[in-house]
Structures are given as structure tokens and as C-alpha cells.
Amino acid sequence: MKRSDINAALKTAQAMLDRYSWSLPAWGGWTAEDFAAAPQAAAYLRSRQLGWDVTDFGLGRFAECGLTLFCLRNGIAGTDGERTYAEKLLFVEEGQLTPTHRHKAKMEDIINRAGGTLVIEFSATDAQGNLSGADISVPVDGIDRDLKQWQPLELSPGESVTIIPGLYHRFYGKPGDGPVLVGEVSQVNDDRTDNFFLEPVGRFSEIEEDEPPLRTLWNEGAV
Numbered sequence: 001m002k003r004s005d006i007n008a009a010l011k012t013a014q015a016m017l018d019r020y021s022w023s024l025p026a027w028g029g030w031t032a033e034d035f036a037a038a039p040q041a042a043a044y045l046r047s048r049q050l051g052w053d054v055t056d057f058g059l060g061r062f063a064e065c066g067l068t069l070f071c072l073r074n075g076i077a078g079t080d081g082e083r084t085y086a087e088k089l090l091f092v093e094e095g096q097l098t099p100t101h102r103h104k105a106k107m108e109d110i111i112n113r114a115g116g117t118l119v120i121e122f123s124a125t126d127a128q129g130n131l132s133g134a135d136i137s138v139p140v141d142g143i144d145r146d147l148k149q150w151q152p153l154e155l156s157p158g159e160s161v162t163i164i165p166g167l168y169h170r171f172y173g174k175p176g177d178g179p180v181l182v183g184e185v186s187q188v189n190d191d192r193t194d195n196f197f198l199e200p201v202g203r204f205s206e207i208e209e210d211e212p213p214l215r216t217l218w219n220e221g222a223v
Helices: 003-019 032-037 039-047
Strands: 051-055 067-073 085-092 098-102 108-115 118-123 136-140 143-147 153-155 160-163 168-173 180-187
Touching: 003 051, 003 067, 003 085, 032 039, 085 168, 108 118, 108 153, 118 136, 136 153, 153 160
Parallel strands: none
Antiparallel strands: 051 067, 067 085, 085 180, 098 168, 108 160, 108 180, 118 153, 118 168, 136 143, 136 160
């Protein structure tokens, strides 16, 4: 991704936060210079994957297939004394797809916090992790919802769904309904090792530096 596109995505995310009166921790607004001036805090945040994250999944089509995230809290998996839970905000545009993936370790709740309609589609897997085509049932705010493979589940603001480990899922903002501010509450999260995509995509983007960064992403070495 071009740095200018990342900066634009961050500005769009901040506008959504402002619109819905969501505030971030102080370090959510830090620049690269702020991180450099606070190396101990920077190391803490990076080791726990906290902060901004913008990706086009290596496809170069961010508006069609991409995601902007902010990780508010997280721990280090398998480490005593660390948080065993995580929380994120996801900024999902109309028709902007997060591609099909599953997690082997993480159970998560995906919550429509505000805005338009979030659409999520699912597929069950067999014991080897292959698509099974079986019908599934997912809890929507604790009430089971029966679905066919890839049947769209629409979540309005305030609604949530629980996704168990191993269940393939993909999501996007419903076209015509506006962008969606999405919450994710989960078990401890490791984006480097617990994202398994159905198609060959990349979790993080290579960055083309065409302008100075507005914010430093958590997965960049400078953080």
C-alpha cells in the first residue's frame, strides 16, 4: 500500500471515531516521534500488537478488500500474568471485504458498534480444516441462528455474533447502508500466527513511502 492510502484510511477511521464519540488511549494519537521518545512504552505496545493496523491483504485493492483496525488491549499468548483477552475496533467501509479466514486458537465476538449493517458469511470445516459445506449455527447475542454455508448474516448496530475457533468467516459493510464501526472482543490475539486464510493473501501490507506517515502502525519496526 502507498503511505498516502494508509494515511487516508486513518483519517477516515478518525472521522468515524469522532462521529460516534469514541476516544482512544493517548498513544492512539502518537506520531513516530512520540514513539521514539518513549522506547519503553513503544516496546510494550509492539509486543502486544497494540495500536493502528491498516492492510490491503497484499492485493493492492484496499477499497474492495482491506481493513483498518485499532487494537485497544491485548496480551501475549502463553505468558503468565498477561491479559488472556483482547479488544479491537474495526473500521469497515461499504462493500469492503475482509477475506475468508479462520482462527485456530481465538474465539471472538464481532459487534456492530455503530453505523451501517455488517454482513458476515461463514463456512464450517472438517477435522482437517477443509470446507465441509455443512449447515452451521452461530449465537447472535446468545440466541442460536441457523445458517447455510455462506448465507449472509446481517448485524445491525448493537448486534453481535460469537465465532468459534476453526469457523471460516468473511465480512463487509452492506452496500448502501454506510460504513460500520465494528468491535471485536476475543481471547488473546496473535495476528502474526493465528490468521489462516482460505485464499493466498497476506495479513500485512508492504508500504510504499510516498508521503510522511500520519501514524506508525504497530507492526512497523519503528514502533
